[in-house]
Amino acid sequence: MNNKLIGIVLVVLGIALASWGYNIFDAATSQVTRALSGDTPIEAWAGMAGGVIAIFIGLRKLK
Template identity: 35%
Template sequence: MNKRIIGLVLLVVGVALAWWGYQESQTLSKTVESQLTGELDSRTMTFYIAGAVCIVLGLVGVLRR
């Protein structure tokens, strides 16, 4: 039961981090910078990667028996 709770918490944190990264990438300065350089900011990528890792770990924790 504890693993499922931890998995659920990781899932929620992962979704929040991914959403935060998306919001960060949609600011005017980040949009202009992204258009000029063709790359995302390292901070934005950190949010995306950390969010994805937490989502995967959370899914494993929730779906594992």
């Protein structure tokens, strides 16, 4: 039961983290920065990648 609870929490937090990262990636200031210099904020990549990893680990714990 404990692993399932941890898995559910990780999936929910992973979804929130991935959406936060995407919101940073899609923000107007980020779009201007990408257009001018081609750089993407590290927070966006960290949020999206961290979210996907948390979802993956959470799903593995749910099995």
